[in-house]
Amino acid sequence: MYSKLSFTGELTFFQKLRSLDYWLLFCVLLLGIISTISMYSSEGGQILYYTKSHFIRFSVFFLLMLVLSFLRPSFWHAIGYLFFFIVMVLLVVASFYGVKASGSQRWINLYFVNLQPSELMKIAIIVCFAKYYHRIQITNVNTLQGLLIPIVILIIPIVFVLSQPDLGTSILIALSGIAVVWLSGVKIKYFFYSFLSLIITAPFIISLLKPYQKIRILTFFNPERDPLGAGYQIIQSKIAIGSGGIYGKGFLKGTQSYLEFLPEKHTDFIFTLFSEEHGFVGSFILLIIYAILIFRIISIGALSRSFFGKLFCYGFGTSIFIYIVVNMAMVLGMVPIVGSPLPIMSYGGSSMLATMIGLAIVMGCRIYNKELIA
Amino acid sequence: MISSGDTKIRKAKVISRRVFIISLVKVVIFTGIVGRLFSLQVKENKKYLTLSDKNRLREWKLPPIRGEFVDYFGNIIAGNMEVYRLHVIPEQVENFNYLMTRLKTILDLSDNEYSKIIKKKNKQKPWETIIISENLSWSQFSKLNLYLHELDGAKPVLSVSRYYPYKENFTHVLGYLSRASTSDIENSESIKKNYVPGLRVGKIGLEKTFESDLIGTNGIQRYEVNAYGKRVNQVDHILGKKGKNIKLTIDAEVQKYVNELLIGRSGSISVMDIYTGEIIALHSSPSFDPTLFLHGISNEDWKSIRENPLKPLLNKTVSGLYSPGSTIKPIVALSALENDVISPEMKVRCTGKIELYGHRYHCWKEKGHGYMNLREAIKQSCDTYFYEASRKLGVDRLNVTAKRFGLGNNVFDGLFPDEKKGLVPSTKWKKNNLGVGWVLGETLLTGIGQGYIQTTPVQLCLMTAQLANGGFKIYPRLTFDNNYEDYETVKHKMFQKTIEKKNSTIGLIETSKELIFSAKNKYEILFRNQENIKFVLDAMYGSTNEVFGTSYKSRIEDTKYQFAGKTGTAQVKRITEEARKLDLKTEQIPYEERDHALYVAYGPYKHPRYAMSIVIEHGGSGSKAAAPIAKKLFKFVIDRHELREIIRKRKLKNI
Structure with missing residues (x-):
């Protein structure tokens, strides 16, 4: 299908290599280094399991991203629905036969690693929608059929992920x-x-939430109501960042983290640890790095000739x-605590893999930006 | 499904517009995040820094170091000793049960102690210390050291504990320490402030009275702790302040000697400086080792102390009440003279008994003393004479004089919460308390120190001291404080009082009125005519140093040691006519029914400095049981006097 695709004149390997977005790569590498250093700090200044494991994952997935970068957007376009379908199957498998841990069932045991399909779904949904809107005519976007299909595609994985249960993802x-x-x-x-109807049905939805999720929402509005229980994470995180x-x-002097007041410091609260040790200045620099990263992704989208490429880059960015924003707002006590990792920084293989695949597609759009997809 | 060029352009336009809107939203939200970071980290930094420190820092109060007691010569009589404790931190022990069974055999722990430790372990967090033993004996410690390499996790720790080098000698003065109870903590501000678990506080005696001076202040160790409360490292160590050392007036050597003199007997001895009121020795026998209470007394020890018929728990010197017997006679004589009731020349014929108001009153000497004047009556302790003298005097005038000389009132101002006032009866007292009128026969009994009158041994000592110093009010003391005045000052002030009295014509004290003492008016004159005091003192000299004197056998002829005294024999039980006829020896009477033996004395006779009182419970007669002790003790006290003077003079120079 894509052999006859709209693109003449092959690029040489070196041309491709040259047309990689080095700003983007630089930001990703920087985040990789910062995250490894933060892992090292979270283990009290020792190179233990998390540091090693995180560094290895980052290195492997970074190389994987470089390799995948050479795949054309038309390839991703071609397998768009298939990709979504495979991830969806994995998701169903995880929901029914997955590994249970701390009250939820969201992992598939692949023996050498536990895979979390819901993380991959974050990318798959974008690929899928990008293909869908690439193929549909602008006049059909706002028709009933055109509206219903994406809603159904979106709701199916969400229902499964919610049932795991995993509200954050x-x-x-x-x-x-x-x-x-x-x-x-x-x-x-x-x-x-839809926003209006969401507000109207909100009480009904809340009644469907698990008790612990309700408590989290209540706790968000008043963390002091249970300072040693559900409000503990928010309070300790705010103390760590504020102090x-x-x-x-x-570096290595964040008392909140090394004295273990900080919960889940490898994963969701990695920013808290970083912010405690490096302060406002450090946090601001980290935000700038992310901002550059996002800006580069959007720019690549803008330069992409294919609508699929554009939409994917904008969507992924x-x-x-x-x-x-969700992660930071959460650790800063601005939104309720929901499990949500910080891209690249947080410990977690599936999240890292998903991010790297996304970046690889973006990078592909950069290399083959002149390619058109029929 | 090939898009036409037109729709393609429309699609591109829409997406560009939408991405522009979304980018603007992103900028706004990022700014919001930065603003939140700024407000937490820059604006509210102080608040969160405080909260973070509150999280990570914990303070541990260290036990305060208690002040020490020293005697007049600076010998430590209650000090702090380094002891070895055995600590175990369960977290650091691989096999706790193995360690405990090993320790049980090595330290020879009882099953009871063992199960207590196990119970404690289960209650605590695994990183909290368990104290296996607070006070390892030397043999336990050396045995432990031998096996220590096999006992992973057992740690001998150096700690401070109270020790009493003179053992039972000072128990009734100092009291003892024991674990602070809830009521101790509630009732004392200083204990509450300095409390740490396992703190020992004074339970009785001076250890309790001076608690707030002795206790000191806590040291503080500040630790960084993790979220589970485990100590991670020490941040700060503030040293506490040691409690105040307290110097006593007591001479430990005399005190020790006094204890030896009373060994095996139940009784009390007080020795006092007749000018400064310094207590030289104050002992109640039998006593017990105060260390027993320090780590919790064992059941057997407690039982043996509590059930001892000689009542070791009672501080007989200040809380024991005794009829003064004939030791009251100098006061009766003085009162009669001061009130001009009798003259020293008045003669009474003693036939061994006297018939008054239908009752028969006996003299201790069955055959009678024959014709007696006042001096002879004191010297030979003739009861018949004193029946007559007290009949003329009346109980109310005797009450005034006796009270003025310190009977019927606390001797120490609040030093001993359990001090007894005793009782000096009067007609008013009987009416108010017993609701019955006074009977004349009771006056006669009071005149020989029997009946209602009750005194503590230290009151008798004070009474004798105030006679011996020429009749001046003094203030017995165990410690040195700002009110302390030296011997020379006291003597000078007393001398001035005498001059003032001689110069003033209206300065006569009414002998029938009780004196009201004020702190300003120290060393108040207690007499109307000092000649009367001198007369009584001379009679007491006769009692000890002249033939027929009741304590003649216990005299010392060397003027350096020569003392004067008065014996007393207090009946515990009314003597029946049959018993009187039998005239049993002391040894033949059951212990509980034997008379108490008393003796009061002062000396050296020429220039008196010390007064003492001796009470031997159920000892028989004062002349046989108590006076010989005085002889030995006086020699000892006078021998120590020179050393005491050296210290006193050295201190004067320093001031």
Whole structure:
């Protein structure tokens, strides 16, 4: 299918290599280094399991990303639905036969590693929607059929992820999907109506939530109601960040983390650890790195000639932005605690893999930016 | 499904517009995140820094170091000793049960102690220390050291504990320490402030009275702790302040000697400086080792102390109440003279008994003393004479004089919470308390120190001291404080008082009125005519140093040691006519029914400096049981006097 695709004149390998986005690669490497150093700090200044494992994963997946970068966008376009279908099957398998841990069932045991399909779904949904909107005519976007199909595609994985249960990931999948839908030109009034109906049905939805999820929401509005229980994470995280000050407590001197007041410091609260040790200045620099990363992804999208490429880059850039904002807002006590990793920084193989695949597709769009997809 | 060029352009336009909107939103949200970071980390930094320190820092109060007691010569009588404790931190022990069974055999722990430790272990967090033993004996310690390499996790720790080098000698003065109870903590501000688990506080005696001076202040160790409360490292160590050392007026050597003199007997001895009121020795026998209470007394020890018929728990010197017997006679004589009731020349014929108001009153000497004047009556302790003298005097005037000389009132101002006041009866007292009128026969009994009158041994000592110093009010003391005045000062002030009295014509004290003492008016004159005091003192000299004197056998002829005294024999039980006829020896009477033997004395006679009182419970007669002790003790006290003077003079120079 893609042999006759709209592109003449092959690039040499070196041309391809040269047309890689080095700003983007630089930011990703920088984040990889910062995250490894943070892992090292989270283990009290020792190279133990998490540091090693995180570094190895980062290195492997970074190389994988470089390799996958040479795949054309048309390839991703071609396998778009298949990719979504495979991830969906994995998701169903995980939901029914997966490994149970701390009250939820979201992993598939692959013997050498546990795979979390819901993380991959974050990327798969964008690929899938990008293909869908690439193929549909602009006039059909706002028709009933054109609206219903993406809603159904979006709701199916969300239902499975919610049932695992994993509120954080399902929210992120939903937001990523909605972002792509928004970008592709669905009328603003539909967003407005759905938002309105969401508010109206909110009490009903809340009644469907698990007790611990309800508690988390209540705790968000008043962390002091249970300072040793559910509010503990928010309080300790705010203390850690606030006590960091302008320049931070210094590398390996974050007392909140090394004295173990900070929960889940490898994963969701890695930013808290970083912020405590490196202060406002460090956190600001980290935010700048992420901002550059997102800016580069959007720019690549802008330069991409194919609509698929554009939509994927914009969608992926926006998703990365959403992950970052949800995670940071959470550890800063601005939104309730939901499980949501910080891209690249947090410990977690599936999340890292998903991010790297996304980046590889973006990079492919960069190399083959002149390629058109029929 | 090939898009036409037109729709393609429209699609591209829409997506560009949408991405532009979304980028603007992103910028706004990022700015919001940065703003939140700024407000937490820059604006509210102080608040969160405080919270973070509160999280990570914990303070541990260290037990305060208790002040020490030293005697007049600076010998430590209650000090702090380094002891070895055995600590185990369960977390650091691989096999706790193995370690405990090994320790049980090595330290010879009882099953009871063993199960207590196991119980404690199960209650605590695994990193909290368990104290296996607070006070390892030397043999335990050396045995432990031998096996220590096999006992992983057992740690001998150096700690401080109270020790009493004079053992039972000072128990009734100092009291003892024991674990602070809830009521101890509630009732004392200083204990509450300095409390740490396992703190020992004074339970009785001066250890309790001076608790707030002795206790000191806590040292503080500040540790960094993790979220589970485990200590990670020490951040700060603030040393506590040691409690105040307290110097006693007591001479430990005399005190020790006094204890030896009373060994095996139940009784009390007090020795006092008749000018400064310094207590030289104050002992109640039998006593017990205060260390027994320090780590919790064992059941057997407690039982043996509590059930001892000689009552070791009672501080007989200040809380024991005794009829003064004939030791009251100098006061009766003085009162009669001061009130001009009798003259020293008054003669009474003693036939061994006297018939008054239908009752028969006996003199201790069955055959009678024959014709007696006042001096002879004191010297030979003739009861008949004193029946007559007290009949003329009346109980109320005797009450005034006796009270003025310190009977019927606390001797120490609040030093011993359990000090007894005793009782000096009066007609008013009987009416108010027993609701019955006074009977004249009771006056006669009071006149020989029997009946209602009850005194503590230290009161008798004070009474004798105030006679011996010429009749001046003094203030017995065990410690040195700001009110302390030296011998020379006291003597000078007393001398001035005498001059003042001679110069003033209206300064006569009414002998029938009780004196009201004020702190300003120290060393108050207790007499109307000092000649009367001198007369009584001379009679007491006769009692000890002249033939027929009741304590003649216990005299010392060397003027350096020569003392004067008065014996007393207090009946515990009314003597029946049959018993009187039998005239049993002391040894033949059951112990509980034997008379108490008393003796009061002062000396050296020429220039008196010390007064003492001796009470031997159920010892028989004062002349046989108590006076010989005085002889030995006086020699000892006078021999120590020179050393005491050296210290006193050295201190004067320093001031």
